């Protein structure tokens with residue numbers, strides 16, 4: 001029996017990294033998304049400086065609660081999913097094009113070289129579920145190769161980017177049913193009926209899985225195994241441990257797209273939560289935490305900053321990080337151990353010629 005039934009909700013774990021989500025139902029995308037905005041209260045307000053604050057009714061309470069929660073942690077944190085508003089999604093595409101950020105290049109090289117092998121290993125007639133699909137560019141390599149795909153289901157928190165990418169896929173693959181779903185993949189979301197009518201493969205590129213803490217990754221992988229059922233697959237892009245200089249160069253570009261992508265969170269905080277922060281008073285830096293085996297990308301106030309939020313004022317002290325993203329790096333066998341812990345059977349792992357990145361195929 002296959003693990004899917006057409007009208008079920010599939011619960012995906014809320015993780016430490018992404019426990020609170022911001023997703024809106026949209027009749028055009030997916031079905032029955034389980035989230036709603038809960039307004040604080042109505043009314044526009046002006047700050048003392050005369051700048052416009054968002055109306056309380058327009059404030060996304062989940063975003064506000066998530067930020068409050070993250071700022072109470074030490075180090076302070078803001079979950080990385082909030083980086084991807086429209087401008088964040090646009091800036092991420094600039095990062096993808098930057099020479100030092102090796103991830104997209106290496107991952108595409110692997111997918112291109114091994115697409116036929118992947119296709120042979122997973123067989124015909126799959127439904128393809130992509131998590132954090134962004135611009136849906138890497139998946140095209142699979143769409144060109146996988147045989148008799150039943151459907152493509154991109155799941156993405158960045159709604160405008162998702163809809164645009166889905167339209168482009170529809171245009172370029174006119175016979176492929178495409179069901180975009182705007183959702184937080186760490187939360188429950190509904191799958192289209194077509195996805196449940198045969199075997200499924202989850203595609204999770206970009207090393208986005210590695211933004212989760214290792215324990216959360218195991219819980220997430222376990223949950224995804226339930227989603228695909230006993231005859232499913234998981235194809236994951238996973239960044240490899242490598243020399244620190246290469247990693248630090250990839251995640252640090254003062255004034256460049258990575259810098260602007262991370263500082264853009266301050267514009268979002270101001271616009272959506274009325275935080276009254278000065279983006280020019282912060283800098284971005286990523287460090288490598290050797291013990292934890294991860295890049296830690298953070299923004300740092302250049303001097304004490306006061307932040308308005310939810311009727312209160314918070315001090316962000318000079319030089320103390322606000323962590324925006326962990327990016328764990330795994331040796332092949334380290335990631336396979338996580339996958340086994342979650343009940344998956346590692347089938348194959350491919351790397352690029354420079355051994356910068358890996359793509360893992362897991363069977364349920």
Ligand SMILES: C[S@@+](CC[C@H](N)C(=O)[O-])C[C@H]1O[C@@H](n2cnc3c(N)ncnc32)[C@H](O)[C@@H]1O
Pocket residue numbers: 018080081084092096104131132133134135136138155156157158183184185186205206207208
């Ligand atoms: C590192 S980017 C990778 C984009 C694309 N898959 C690639 O490999 O180039 C992460 C993507 O996941 C999306 N994302 C991050 N957290 C998410 C979440 N909790 N739920 C849904 N989408 C999420 C972001 O909007 C973004 O498009």
